[in-house]
Amino acid sequence: MLITKDNKMGDIILHDHQLLAVLNRFDVKLGFGEKTVEEVCKLHNINTDFFLEITNAFHDGNFFTDKKLKSFSLVLIVEYLKKSHDFYTNKKIPEIENLINSIKYKTDDEKFSAIVKKFFKEYVDELNSHIEREEENVYPYVIKLEKAIQNKELEENLFDEIKNQSILKYRDEHDNIEEKLFDLKNIIIKYLPPPENSDVCNVILAKLFRLEQDLNNHSTIENKVMIPAANEMEKEIIKLQKQNLIKII
Amino acid sequence: MPQINVLISEKAFIIKKGLQFILNEIENYSYQFYQNDNTNLKKYLSNNNIDILICNNEFHEENKENIDERKTKTIIIDFEDKSYSKYYINTLEQEKSAITSILQEAGKNKKDKEEKTETISEREIAVVKCVAKGMTNKEIAEELFISQHTVITHRKNITRKLGIKTVSGLTVYAILNNIIDINEVN
Numbered sequence: 001m002l003i004t005k006d007n008k009m010g011d012i013i014l015h016d017h018q019l020l021a022v023l024n025r026f027d028v029k030l031g032f033g034e035k036t037v038e039e040v041c042k043l044h045n046i047n048t049d050f051f052l053e054i055t056n057a058f059h060d061g062n063f064f065t066d067k068k069l070k071s072f073s074l075v076l077i078v079e080y081l082k083k084s085h086d087f088y089t090n091k092k093i094p095e096i097e098n099l100i101n102s103i104k105y106k107t108d109d110e111k112f113s114a115i116v117k118k119f120f121k122e123y124v125d126e127l128n129s130h131i132e133r134e135e136e137n138v139y140p141y142v143i144k145l146e147k148a149i150q151n152k153e154l155e156e157n158l159f160d161e162i163k164n165q166s167i168l169k170y171r172d173e174h175d176n177i178e179e180k181l182f183d184l185k186n187i188i189i190k191y192l193p194p195p196e197n198s199d200v201c202n203v204i205l206a207k208l209f210r211l212e213q214d215l216n217n218h219s220t221i222e223n224k225v226m227i228p229a230a231n232e233m234e235k236e237i238i239k240l241q242k243q244n245l246i247k248i249i
Numbered sequence: 250m251p252q253i254n255v256l257i258s259e260k261a262f263i264i265k266k267g268l269q270f271i272l273n274e275i276e277n278y279s280y281q282f283y284q285n286d287n288t289n290l291k292k293y294l295s296n297n298n299i300d301i302l303i304c305n306n307e308f309h310e311e312n313k314e315n316i317d318e319r320k321t322k323t324i325i326i327d328f329e330d331k332s333y334s335k336y337y338i339n340t341l342e343q344e345k346s347a348i349t350s351i352l353q354e355a356g357k358n359k360k361d362k363e364e365k366t367e368t369i370s371e372r373e374i375a376v377v378k379c380v381a382k383g384m385t386n387k388e389i390a391e392e393l394f395i396s397q398h399t400v401i402t403h404r405k406n407i408t409r410k411l412g413i414k415t416v417s418g419l420t421v422y423a424i425l426n427n428i429i430d431i432n433e434v435n
Contacts, residue, residue, distance in 0.1 A: 122417050183418030191425045
């Protein structure tokens with residue numbers, strides 16, 4: 001289904017409840033009544049077109065063939081990406097962690113529980129340092145690029161970074177945090193002994209699959225939208241500099 | 250069952266949606282769309298382990314030398330078949346089953362090849378043990394008297410068979426299967 005501005009917000013949630021996670025990132029709360037997507041967006045001061053692109057991309061993974069997302073300000077995109085980081089670290093990870101701490105095994109409980117906990121902790125550490133690097137280096141850099149083009153001026157050290165096409169370096173180093181999550185699922189499904197409380201493991205797995213999908217969506221926005229847009233801006237700035245159309249201060 | 254990765258390089262919306270619809274119904278087939286945004290096709294095919302490429306005649310002609318035929322089977326989708334590719338779907342085809350069987354035929358090779366060995370061998374267990382101890386490929390090669398290249402091949406096969414990609418994942422596997430004692434891990 002293609003979500004449009006005239007759809008009722010309540011209907012799109014009934015159609016795909018996973019979108020609640022996205023609404024959360026836009027600070028939209030339940031209780032829509034019969035309001036349409038556009039009306040709810042206006043009420044919350046949200047750019048409706050941007051909201052539609054994000055929800056459609058989230059709803060249908062193949063929606064990304066559309067180039068429209070690239071036309072939005074990177075400030076909007078980065079803001080959304082940060083909100084989703086926040087959702088992972090402050091909501092999802094603690095939820096899963098609590099559940100993982102409550103798994104019980106019939107035999108050797110101490111040993112097996114320790115193994116799962118340790119593995120999960122390693123994953124969380126990796127995820128956190130990944131997020132930290134993005135929020136401290138990559139996102140601010142991308143925003144600076146956009147500002148430089150708008151203001152037609154930039155600082156010299158930023159220009160040095162641009163000459164090295166830093167965003168491509170970041171892309172190549174963009175480490176694969178999905179791999180550990182993939183392993184965690186397999187270890188629980190295939191290699192750990194049957195737990196005493198299977199229902200807990202089922203909930204954990206459901207949450208892991210969900211998180212994985214959300215993370216994939218997140219990195220698709222980074223790889224298909226943010227990085228190409230930033231790279232184009234890098235090239236643009238180099239071109240402008242050659243024609244003396246941008247000031248280096 | 251090994252997964253068959255399909256790459257669709259096609260711009261026409263109706264054809265894309267049609268393929269998507271059919272592919273969703275075939276077990277173990279996953280698909281992605283190729284966006285022609287300067288990404289190197291050759292690299293893309295090998296990085297994503299693409300088994301089947303679906304494209305039109307024109308695209309195929311332009312990119313022939315970038316497609317490793319041993320690894321990736323090309324299915325031409327077009328209103329007429331001007332190529333020498335073994336697999337061809339006519340856009341005017343009226344029977345869904347005819348299209349499904351071409352897609353399945355093209356993925357068959359991989360299934361036969363991979364289904365034979367799914368448990369890990371003695372040698373691979375030895376490699377898992379070394380990896381779990383935190384040894385590098387070079388150290389493993391020296392320990393087991395094999396080349397680093399062989400170590401890499403073993404590791405690739407282990408990952409495929411166990412579905413575990415990371416070192417810490419393999420360490421957990423090794424502990425759980427008593428390949429290594431928990432105290433040996435730092």
